[in-house]
Amino acid sequence: MKKTAKKPAAKTSSLTYATKNGYEKISPAELKHCEEVNQAYLQYITKAKTEREASDEAILLLEAAGFKDMRQYEKTGTRLVPGDKVYRCSEGKTLMAVVVGKKPLADGMHIVGGHTDAPRIDLKQNPLYENSELALFDTHYYGGIKKYQWVTIPLALHGVFVKPDGKKVKIAIGEDPSDPVLCITDLLPHLAADQYKKTIGDAITGEGLDVLAGSIPSSDKDKKEKVKHNILSILNKKYGVTEADFLSAELELVPAAAPREAGLDRSMILGYGHDDRVCAWTGLRAILDLKGTPEYTSCVLLCDKEEIGSVGATGMASNLFENASAELLNLTTDSYSELTLKRALHNSWMLSADVNALFDPMFPTVSDKRNTPLINHGVCVTKFTGSRGKSGSSDASAEFMAHIRRIFDKNGVVWQTGELGKVDQGGGGTIAQFMARYGMQVVDCGVGLFSMHAPMELAGKLDIFMAYKGYLAFLKDGRK
Secondary structure, eight states, X not given: OOOOOOOOOOOOSOSSXXXXXXXXXXXXXHHHHHHHHHHHHHHHHHHOOSHHHHHHHHHHHHHHTTOEEHHHHHHHTOOOXXXXXXXXXXXXXXXXXXXXXXXXXXGOEEEEEEEOOOOEEEEXXXXXXXXXXXXXXXXXXXXXXXXXXXXXXXXXXXXXXXXTTSOEEEEEESOSTTSOOBXXXXXXXXXXXXXXXSOTTTSSOGGGOOEEEEOOOOSOTTOSSHHHHHHHHHHXXXXXXXXXXXXXXXXXXXXXXXXXXXXXXXXXXXXXXXXXXXXXXXXXXXXXXXXXXXXXXXXXXXXXXXXXXXXXXXXXXXXXXXXXXXXXXXXXXXXXXXXXXXHHHHTOEEEEOOOEEOOOTTSGGGSOGGGSOOTTSOEEEESOOEETTTBTOOOOOHHHHHHHHHHHHHTXXXXXXXXXXXXXXXXXOOSHHHHHTTTOEEEEEEOEEESTTSSSXXXXXXXXXXXXXXXXXXXXXXXX
């Protein structure tokens, strides 16, 4: 009997691993799609300077794509069926968008969750005062900021006054070219000898971030604080509010500058709030572009309060998502039970869509270059966040990391892994830990940034596009 020769073992493409610049891989057609996605993102973050505005703009996009308010179904008891598109908004801040899948909800969801709050400066509840014939707003910063970065730059005032009768008065001052802007003053170099002796963290204090609001006195001779009274008159004339209305208001100071394309090659976007609207929006865009009915129910979350620990009624440390999932389950089954809800949450997969820090050659010593994302090398998967000994991290399993590898590689997603700085150098947290408590599989996955938490952050267009492409692949994947 003639022996047949053994076939040589299939060769692997490489025994080593290294990421490559995505521009070396992307096709002309994808490059065109990349630009279209980024131009749409630019439009979104130009309008969405606060978490409320981010939610409002997202709802407009969702409704234009055929998504309906889930509360309408809750009121009527109408059942949802595979392919139905719904959204649910909480307090005008945290938003859940859903496409019902073919499989029962008990089999789990595919969730992409980012946050839309960003570091900023808030007005205190009793903010307006006069000092030395100047009107100023007393402030309290929100999230982790370098305070010195916020002085002398043009600031816009966004937010809402809520009257005792429930009427909401939205304001946005400083965005239109014809609008005035606000600013925080700083000490001139000629008089800063003592300031120079302080550390960079102490040179500007939290209480030193009060905002200059005006300097013209009121013509009313009977008023003691005439400049303050004039500012109140301006606000009352335009918005119908009084000083007492500040007590039930949420007013935020954000950079007045519009986002811009950056680099002579236009390869980047410089703008306020990339952390984390760049991931929230790419997740939103992914579910908007999801075709047909997915195997598993697809869910995208735009969350609030992440920058201060995900606390509060609209933060992911609350029962907000669990309650919304219960309502969703109740609309998709005739036999609701707490056990079924627990199974649905436990069986879910999630990409915690949050940013990471890119390797910056100007500050190389804080990063382990082999384990730090590079610009244009794609969306970054962060197996664990936290600080020091992974404190505060959900630390994704190897099995789930393998699933993500399979999904991204199968769909041509350019991706990389990375950590947030060297061990013991710093660290950070995301919403991953709050979702992992349900037993669901979670890993952080998002866009790398330069200058994170600065008034203007920098992101690469290719990385933004690959986040969108990765989230879309994850939402439609059938776990095969």
